[in-house]
Amino acid sequence: MTDQKYPYLVFFATIFIYSMHRIIGFGKLERITNNTRINTILKFQKHIILYGLIGLVGLIISSLFIPFSIILWLSIPALLALVYILPIFGHKKRFRDLPFIKIFAIGVVWTWACVFIPMVYDNASLNLNQVIFIFEKLLFIISITIPFDIRDLKVDNLHKIKTIPIELGEEKSKKIALAGIFICWVLVGLNYFSGFLTWSTWLALTFSYLITASIIFLINEKSHDYYFTGLLDGTIILQMILILFFNQMF
Structure with a gap:
């Protein structure tokens, strides 16, 4: 930008x-x-x-x-x-308190501010690869947000907030998050094979998604808060670090 x-x-x-x-x-x-x-x-x-x-x-x-x-x-x-x-x-509810809204609202806000606006600012129009890139990041944010709803199971239950983990349970929610990460990796592959991403960037994102999937797989409701706010949130920064590292290496 x-x-x-x-x-x-x-x-x-x-x-x-x-x-x-x-x-x-x-x-x-x-x-x-x-x-x-x-x-x-x-x-x-x-x-x-x-x-x-x-x-x-x-x-x-x-x-x-x-x-x-x-x-x-x-x-x-x-x-x-x-x-x-x-x-x-009504009843002093926030937008995040509405059923199943929380993760999608977070995903849209983060992707719009950090990916969509910089791309629109630097380009008169978006091509297919850029649209795929934006959707990949949106799905990534949504996928790593689902485990936070696992962490907040008791709190959301107390306030009667419907979330994916409350409706489907912890294990199914993790599977949905992992499926989202896998789709992100597939989208990265599409952008690589079309020439939009370099090999080093593809490799960096592949490693980052492998690490992210491992963190999600091991997570549970009783995991320490630092596991969420440190490791899981840290996967956002991890992508940038790995891209910079692999671009220097290759």
């Missing part, structure tokens, strides 16, 4: 949205007393509020240096992110 300031905008927007999500959810979290992750969140409420303020200030400042056309493109994921966390529906 030609505008080098855009990543700062996404960074601060992410801090703001995630902090607001926690701040708005404080009241609901107080009902659960035997969850280490939630107790930690409640313990550091003031810190999270501070992070939210930092994110908001950074978001406002960085947006001043971004072309207005990009701001317009960002309005769609921004609106979706806001309704995701704000209790604007």
